[in-house]
Amino acid sequence: MIRFGVIGTNWITTRFLDAASNIEDFSLVAVYSRTEQKAEEFAEKHGATLTFTSIEKFAASKEIDAVYIASPNSFHAEQAIICMNAGKHVMCEKPLASNVKEVVKMVEAAKKNGVLLMEALKTSFLPNFISIQDNLHKIGKVRRFFASYCQYSSRYDAYKQGTVLNAFNPKFSNGALMDIGVYCIYPLVVLFGEPKSIKANGIMLSSGVDGEGSVLLQYEEMDAIIMYSKIADSYVSSEIQGEDGNIIIDQINNLGKVEIKYRDGRVEDITQTQHDNTMFYEAKEFIDLIKHHKTESTRNSFNHSLLTAKISEQVRKQNGIVYPADLD
Structure with missing residues (x-):
């Protein structure tokens, strides 16, 4: 136990x-x-x-x-x-x-x-993410990763009324990138590693954090586009674009449905059955690692966390977002 x-x-x-x-x-x-x-x-x-x-x-x-x-x-x-x-x-x-x-x-x-x-x-622990990894070869050479997670925050209503809650307070190292943009960055890092260059734009709020943003990341033979927001909704699917087909991803944060649309018109549903509470898989991984005396996850490795932090920090620098923690 x-x-x-x-x-x-x-x-x-x-x-x-x-x-x-x-x-x-x-x-x-x-x-x-x-x-x-x-x-x-x-x-x-x-x-x-x-x-x-x-x-x-x-x-x-x-x-x-x-x-x-x-x-x-x-x-x-x-x-x-x-x-x-x-x-x-x-x-x-x-x-x-x-x-x-x-x-x-x-x-x-x-x-x-x-x-x-x-x-x-x-x-990265979800069955549908593993399904993406297992089927990635089917779409040929990957040319673009596109991820969108835009979800209007109920806390933004309070912000507009003059109350700055934790979600929009730089004191707590928060904002749209850190709260939900990370859901777009982390799978990109796990699948494709570190980009060669990063170009970021964002909408800054008067509290000192971002309300939304977009990032263009360049790789050797592909690029990646990330969009995130806490001040507007989006209903656009995320996708990985290949020369032979596309992997369409419903809800990048939960991976509710995943399918391949091939250039010849075929559609292959590669969705796997997932636990209703998608946090189950990370909890199980953590407990299994402890039981087996492991000190690092191969999926959520130190390197993946470090690369995600590096990308996030570069995006913040380009958008002029500075936390008190950065000044310590």
């Missing part, structure tokens, strides 16, 4: 616990929150027996084997490193950290302490 402590008491933690509860070796034992009331309420709701308001005491607990971190982005690196220095395995929500410097420090801490560190970016 892998005994988990969680950091963060928001909806994504609840979603993770719902997914992990389907895994036989998972057990929730502890909750950390900055406020005692939130920690106790969340623990009671989900059956945890221990609560903490001190991150140091949480990390030092001998009742915890592994930690799931779903705090604001700006806290990821510090909290993860404290936990790893205490010998805990860490699964940290995307984006792994605020910037490249923090990702490097987190990886160094994982290696120094011989513990598992994995970014909780679910896409």
Whole structure:
């Protein structure tokens, strides 16, 4: 049994616990929150027996084997490193950290302490993503990767009324790129690696973060186009364009349906059955790695997380987005 402590008491933690509860070796034992009331309420709701308001005491607990971190982005690196220095395995929500410097420090801490560190970016573990990898050769030479994730945020309504919530606050290393643009970048990195060049544009909000953006990435024999937004919706499918056909992807963040449209008119549905809660697969991967004494995922590897952070940081620089974490 892998005994988990969680950091963060928001909806994504609840979603993770719902997914992990389907895994036989998972057990929730502890909750950390900055406020005692939130920690106790969340623990009671989900059956945890221990609560903490001190991150140091949480990390030092001998009742915890592994930690799931779903705090604001700006806290990821510090909290993860404290936990790893205490010998805990860490699964940290995307984006792994605020910037490249923090990702490097987190990886160094994982290696120094011989513990598992994995970014909780679910896409690369989904059966439909694996299906894309297995069938990619069918579309011939790939010429373009196009990914769109544009979803109007309910928090934007509050922003327009003058209330800047975490989602649009640079203090927490947030904004459209970090929140949902990463869902477009990470699968690109896993499939095609590091680009040769990056050109970015974005719409800046007065709070200091991006509301939406677009990125053109150049590879040796292909290019990639990424669009993301928290201030407008889009219903356009993502796709990988090849010389012999295209892989059409419904919902880049969940990969609900995947099919190949060949140049000769044939259509092949390569969709696989997936768990209703798509966070199940990342939770299972993390637990399986711990059980097999692995300290790095091959799918959500250190290199994939580092490349994603490098691309994100370059996009932010071109768009003039600076976080307090960048100045430390």
